[in-house]
Amino acid sequence: MIDQLELKQSMIRPWRLDDAESLTRHANNRRVWRALRDKFPHPYTAEDARKFLEATVKIEPITIFCIEVNGAAVGGIGIHLGNDVHRHTAELGYWLGDEFWARGVMTEAVGAFTDFCFDRFSLRRIYAEPFANNPASARVLEKAGFTFEGRLKNNVVKDGEVLDSLLYARTK
Numbered sequence: 450m451i452d453q454l455e456l457k458q459s460m461i462r463p464w465r466l467d468d469a470e471s472l473t474r475h476a477n478n479r480r481v482w483r484a485l486r487d488k489f490p491h492p493y494t495a496e497d498a499r500k501f502l503e504a505t506v507k508i509e510p511i512t513i514f515c516i517e518v519n520g521a522a523v524g525g526i527g528i529h530l531g532n533d534v535h536r537h538t539a540e541l542g543y544w545l546g547d548e549f550w551a552r553g554v555m556t557e558a559v560g561a562f563t564d565f566c567f568d569r570f571s572l573r574r575i576y577a578e579p580f581a582n583n584p585a586s587a588r589v590l591e592k593a594g595f596t597f598e599g600r601l602k603n604n605v606v607k608d609g610e611v612l613d614s615l616l617y618a619r620t621k
């Protein structure tokens with residue numbers, strides 16, 4: 450069975466190789482890149498999209514998904530499963546093309562996807578660490594039922610700036 454979640458405003462579904470063009474278009478955005486790890490490329494080229502999709506479609510079980518709005522791949526959401534003593538823990542990450550911001554798309558996606566991950570995987574904790582200069586992401590997590598656990602001082606360096614991170618988690 451192919452995992453997919455039909456939501457009011459979007460669909461969360463596995464990535465496909467033919468998402469490359471739409472992925473490139475929406476991911477190639479400094480406003481998106483600024484909130485993510487540096488392994489998310491900028492500029493984001495068609496070659497970056499091709500490599501990402503070729504690697505991602507092979508991963509089993511599927512943990513990294515596409516967010517589709519109006520039939521187009523416009524964002525991503527996924528978890529990174531922990532191992533060893535963290536094997537019941539996963540880190541959540543997500544992004545959305547900026548044409549679709551501020552409509553509640555990600556609040557709905559994060560809430561439903563977290564429920565899905567607790568059902569699907571043997572997890573007791575799902576956490577996210579937005580940079581402290583990203584209040585929209587912190588707000589999404591709060592609205593999706595995550596609890597603020599603390600501020601990680603000087604935790605990241607992004608775009609030439611040392612920043613705090615905010616630790617949010619949902620537990621089961």
Ligand SMILES: CC(C)(COP(=O)(O)OP(=O)(O)OC[C@H]1O[C@@H](n2cnc3c(N)ncnc32)[C@H](O)[C@@H]1OP(=O)(O)O)[C@@H](O)C(=O)NCCC(=O)NCCS
Binds near residue numbers: 480481550
């Ligand atoms: C963060 C992001 C995922 C939000 O997605 P979205 O679909 O626009 O989020 P929603 O519309 O569901 O909710 C956004 C909330 O943040 C609030 N918000 C937006 N900008 C804000 C700001 N500067 N300060 C405080 N709150 C802000 C909105 O008002 C809204 O809250 P409300 O419903 O209480 O009014 C999107 O902006 C994004 O992809 N950013 C770049 C990548 C990223 O940040 N990924 C997460 C890394 S941890």
